[in-house]
Amino acid sequence: MxxxxxxxxxxxxxxxxxxxxxxxxxxxxxxxxxxxxxxxxxxxxxxxxxxxxxxxxxxxxxxxxxxxxxxxxxxxxxxxxxxxxxxxxxxxxxxxxxxxxxxxxxxxxxxxxxxxxxxxxxxxxxxxxxxxxxxxxxxxxxxxxxxxxxxxxxxxxxxxxxxxxxxxxxxxxxxxxxxxxxxxxxxxxxxxxxxxxxxxxxxxxxxxxxxxxxxxxxxxxxxxxxxxxxxxxxxxxxxxxxxxxxxxxxxxxxxxxxxxxxxxxxxAIHTVFDGLEFRVLRERLFATFDNDEPEATGGFAVEVRRLDDAAARAWWDALPTSARLGAEVVLDDTADTGTGPGDGVVEAVALAASPAAGESVSEVVTVPPGTLLDLARGGGPGLVLHDAKPQLHLLAGRPPSSSTASLPEGLVVSDTALAAYLCRPDQRSYDLADLSVRHLGRTLVEGEEVEGGAPVEDQLGLDLDGGSGGGDDPSALLEAARQVRAVRAGIRAAAVAELDAVLRAELEEREGSALLRDLELPLLRVLARMEDAGIAVDVEQLQQLREHYDVRVSEAARLAWAEVGEEINLGSPKQLQRVLFEQLAMPKTKRTKTGYTTDAEALQDLYERTEHPFLLHLLEHRDAIRLRQTVEGLLATVGPDRRIRTTFQQTIAATGRLSSTDPNLQNIPIRTEEGRRIRAAFVVGRDSAGDMGCLMSADYSQVEMRIMAHLSGDAGLIEAFRSGEDLHRFVGSRVFEVEPAAVTPEMRAKVKAMSYGLAYGLSAFGLSRQLRTPVEESRALMDEYFERFGGVRDYLRGVVDQARRDGWTATILGRRRYLPDLTSDNRQRREAAERMALNAPIQGSAADLVKVAMLGVQAGLDAAGARSRMLLQVHDELVLEVAPDELDDVRELVVREMAGAADLAVPLDVSVGVGRSWFDAAH
DNA sequence: AAGAAGACGTA
DNA sequence: CGTACGTCTTCTTG
The missing domain is CATH 3.40.50.1010 (5'-nuclease)
Incomplete structure (x- = not known):
């Protein structure tokens, strides 16, 4: 039945x-x-x-x-x-x-x-x-x-x-x-x-x-x-x-x-749901599935032994030095450190050896963190963590008094999140539970994920809710809670140990092992140190800026409201649409999913057509409110030492770039005069030994075009970079068949847009829209461009063909991006994938170069015992804080490492600036 | 409360 | 109908 x-x-x-x-x-x-x-x-x-x-x-x-x-x-x-x-x-x-x-x-x-x-x-x-x-x-x-x-x-x-x-x-x-x-x-x-x-x-x-x-x-x-x-x-x-x-x-x-x-x-479900971008639905599906057939997806059974210092040493010494231990810090999040949410005290580190075949219960030990660091300093087994950087911060303690630089060399031999990222960089998260289900076919049973935290407590036979069986001895309860934390971390450590083996094999198959070992893993520690350092800001200056922008906001709002006779919410696209297109009956702009766009470009366009002053006030308001918000966001994250610490995400961008969050320091304004004032508030600070000398900003010029020249081998483009002539002037003179000196600013602007668009898969339509010229004209420009730089055209075609055949693109260092949509029957999807395929090797190779340079710079600074330190990476730019007497050495080091990050067919040009502030260091 | 959409900052 | 991100506000949905 x-x-x-x-x-x-x-x-x-x-x-x-x-x-x-x-x-x-x-x-x-x-x-x-x-x-x-x-x-x-x-x-x-x-x-x-x-x-x-x-x-x-x-x-x-x-x-x-x-x-x-x-x-x-x-x-x-x-x-x-x-x-x-x-x-x-x-x-x-x-x-x-x-x-x-x-x-x-x-x-x-x-x-x-x-x-x-x-x-x-x-x-x-x-x-x-x-x-x-x-x-x-x-x-x-x-x-x-x-x-x-x-x-x-x-x-x-x-x-x-x-x-x-x-x-x-x-x-x-x-x-x-x-x-x-x-x-x-x-x-x-x-x-x-x-x-x-x-x-x-x-x-x-x-x-x-x-x-x-x-x-x-x-x-x-x-x-x-x-x-x-x-x-x-x-x-x-x-x-x-x-x-x-x-x-x-x-x-x-x-x-x-x-x-x-x-x-x-x-x-298959992951693949299909990834493609459909059904995130919540996938979770619901797995929730349903897991409830249906628990036997098909057994969790991790662990037996946790808590070792004191002496026992930990004995245990450690008995391990082969080549051992890899799955590890996870055990965080006592009930200990109130008074430093904010998500903080806690590392009470131990859970360590799991790779399971012997057929073993159903993983042996896990927890050891005191200090003991572990001590032991690791003497060499021996290495740790594999999942998303190691935050855990390294916890282990190292809080800056500025502590730094991850103090952690033992060779402590972390792998990071399963990084490994998974290199295998499939398009995923939006590398949650350990997801990876465990996906690669191990096992559910990571975590208390937080199940109502009331039942499974772990069940496994322990504990009652933490203080119910009838729990007893009311407070110390017993605390002890029980401690054991639950140990088991939870132990389960994760056991999963990491297993995942490590699986992902290592998978990454090897994808020819990414070296990338992990020689690039991402060492970089992880560099990033941790940059996060430790933070960047100093002039708080008073930021506060003044906030007031300044605040005045602009109020004034613009007042004027805008006066124009339309009511105090609409200027931040509401919906209300703006009503006022602009109904009340003021302005011409319709580009359609969005829910109406007509009110973005800055469209508003500017409308202003040129209607000259309605409301539009100017609205644009002014947008600009000011945004700048104010940027400043407020920065002020909210300033630490007690007047420094701002971002988090660099290493597993987010599918091309291999880093990203920066909380706060994002990779999108600090630079294009407008008003915005640049924010950059001026990022200033040189001090370290434990005293005042530093200046900020240094070093960036690659036209790195993506140079990579394009290298990858395509196009003789004309290579010559452009070798000649030392201004790139766009050179290209313009070829495309328009005039002497370089005769290239007008308009011509230069056109080929510049064309050149940059190339790496994005720009179409004639897109180019014409950007240049505000007829499509035929931009098509003619593209034809002429490709005529002169045929190697570029051949390369771009070749990239897509290769990617369609192999299923992936690769960067200079072999970083892959998988693009299954290249063979989609759906034209829109296919063409989007083609543009990604065009862009990924270029953007990704640039990311490779900067990462290589960062490792070189860090190694150079360490070797010299320098006080100077790297603070930020903004894709093609490095920001350093330089000690007073180290300027020349550091400048030389940075230029050498950045320019020498790869041996390309064209030189890598690096420009460096220094100054009291980030703005002053711009060049 | 959480997510989508629109907007906009960076390379 | 140009790539890659993060964050904010408003609005909708559960």
Whole structure:
């Protein structure tokens, strides 16, 4: 006895398509996903709620069926299927494939017939059946063992149609429903019924005459207008009944026995859901899945021994020096350090040796952090951490009094988050629990992820909530909590140990091992030291700036409000749209998903056309409020030592770049005069030994174009860089066939935009929009450009071809980016992937170079025992704080390391500036 | 409370 | 209809 769930795929997808606003569901590549989302969401819910043992989804095959053959008008009233919808059906099928759900179709028949056939056969096998469909014809299948779940109100709610429900709704038992539908007609199928006969009349007749045959037989006796209509439409009614009868004897490739639910392909689900950008839905899916089949995804069983200093030393010494230990700090987050949320005290480090084969319970020890650091200083086993940098900060203690620089060399031999990132840099997170599920097929059972933290406590037989069994001895409770923390960290350490082995093999396969070992891993410590250092700011100057911008904000708002006569919220695009396009009836701008854009470019354009002063005040307000917010954000993060400490993210950007958060110091304004005042507030500070001398900013000039020249081998471009001539002037003189000296600023601007656009996959359309010139002109420019620099064109083509063949692009150092969408049937997705393929080797190689340079600079500073230190990296720029007497040495070091980061076909040009502030150091 | 959308800062 | 990010506000949804 099982429970078979049969889903009408098209019917539900259609419901979802119309229930969810398409504009709210699209991927970054422009694929609409509302139907996929709605369908999948509904499926997850219904699986969760109904727990079927068997499952299949039926799909229609085209529009030609035996019904259209009998009656050409069948469903002919339906508008042609929107392409937005049909494009999503294959995606839904991909989701189902990944979920291991069988799909059944039958040529010439509809999904309903498939469902009817499977229902019959399942009933014969003794199963109960649940039919999930938005097609009312299926009500004829309902009986004591067959229930239809019928969506009402969009996709969020399913109505449970059992015999009683059908009868309550239509006044007839399920068996008579198709008779009733034949009389009443079905608009959605273009089947007209008897005029003037609705469900009430039809039910009355059917009950009085025992069914449609009876009604037809007694047609002559039925009085009134309705009876007359019945007699003139008998033919329609009989036809309706033939068409709405579901076929129950199809020859199908699959029977109920083949539909038993099977394990889902986690990797496929990740791939599919990544592509669809369904993050929450994936979590819901796994939540449902894990609850369904816990035995398929056992967690980590650990046995934790707490070692004191002496025991830890003995344990450590017994390990082979080549051992790799999965590690995770044990954080006592109940200890209030008074320094903010998420802080705590490292009470121990959990260490897990790689498990011996067949071992089901991992042995984990926890050791005191001080002991561990001591031991590691003497060499021996290395640690593998997951997302090591924050843990290194915890281990090192809080700057400025402590620094990760003090941690033992060789402490961390790998980082599983970095390894996973190098394997697949496009993921948006490298959560240990996700990776564990994905690569180990094991659920990382963590207290936080389960209601009430049950699993770990269960494993320990503890009751932390202070309930009846918990006892009220406070020290016992504290001890129990400590043990829970140790077990949680121990589980993570055990997972890391296993993950390390798997990811090392995977990374090796992808030829990324050296990148991890020689670049990212050493860089991790460099970044940690930069984060430790922070950058000094002039707080008073920032406060003055805030006031200055604040005045600008108020003044601009006042003037803007005066122009429109009401105090609208100038930060609300919605209210702005109302004022601009309705109240002031300005010409419409570019469309967005929800209306018309009010971005700065559009506002500027509108101003040029209307000269309405409101627009100027609005732009002024935007600018000022943004600058004020930037300053406020910075002020909020200034530490007690007047320094700002960012976090560099090493596993976010798919191209290999770093990113900076909390606060983001990679997007401090520079383009406008007003914005640059913020840069001037970043100043040289002091270290433990006293005042530093100056800030130094060193950046690569045109690094991406140089990499393009190198990678393409284009003789003209290489010559441009070797000649020492201004790049854009040189290119302009070639493209426009004039002497370099005769290149006008306009010509230079055009080729400059073209050159930079190349690396982004710029189109003639995009170029024309940017240059505000006709498309033909920009196309001509592109043609001329490629004519002169044919190597560039050949290279760009070659990159995409290679990536399509191999599935990935690679940088100079072999950093890969996988782009499966290059072979997508969806043009939008494919072309977006092509642009990424063009850009990834260039942006990524630049990122490689800067990282190499950073390692070199750090090594040079360390070797010299310098006080000077690196503070920031802004993609092609390094910012350092230089000690007074080290300026010349550091300048020389930085230029040497940056320029020598790679041996390219063109020189790497580095420009350096120094000054009291970041602004002054700009050059 | 959490997420989407729109806007905009950087390279 | 140009790549890669992060963060803010407003608005919508659960």
């Amino acid at each position: 099982g429970r078979l769930m049969l889903v009408d795929g098209h019917s539900l997808a259609y419901r979802a398509f119309y229930a969810l606003p398409a504009e709210n569901f699209s991927t970054s590549t422009g694929q609409t996903t509302n139907a996929v989302y709605g369908f999948t969401s509904m499926l997850i819910n219904v699986l969760r709620d109904e727990q079927p043992t068997h499952l299949a989804v039926a799909f229609d095959l085209g529009r030609q069926t035996f019904r259209t053959e009998e009656y050409a008008e069948y469903k002919a009233n339906r508008a042609t299927t929107p392409t937005e919808f049909s494009g999503q059906v294959p995606l839904i099928r991909e989701v189902l494939d990944a979920m291991g759900v069988p799909q059944v179709t039958a040529e010439g028949y509809e999904a309903d017939d498939v469902i009817c056939t499977l229902t019959r056969r399942a009933r014969e096998a003794g199963h109960d059946v649940l039919v999930v469909t938005g097609d009312r014809d299926s009500f004829q299948l309902v009986d004591d063992h067959v229930t239809v779940l019928y969506p009402v109100r969009g996709v969020s709610e399913l109505s449970r149609m059992d015999p009683a429900a059908v009868e309550a709704r239509y006044g007839v038992p399920p068996g008579l429903y198709p008779d009733l539908a034949a009389l009443v007609g079905e608009d959605s199928d273009n089947l007209p019924g008897v005029p003037g006969v609705g469900p009430k009349t039809a039910a009355k007749w059917l009950l009085a005459h025992g069914g449609l045959a009876g009604v037809i037989g007694a047609a002559g006796d039925i009085k009134g207008k309705a009876g007359e209509n019945l007699r003139t439409h008998l033919h329609d009614v009989e036809r309706n009944r033939r068409l709405n009868r579901l076929v129950g004897d199809l020859d199908l490739p699959l029977g109920p026995a083949d539909l038993e639910r099977r394990p889902w392909d986690r990797d």
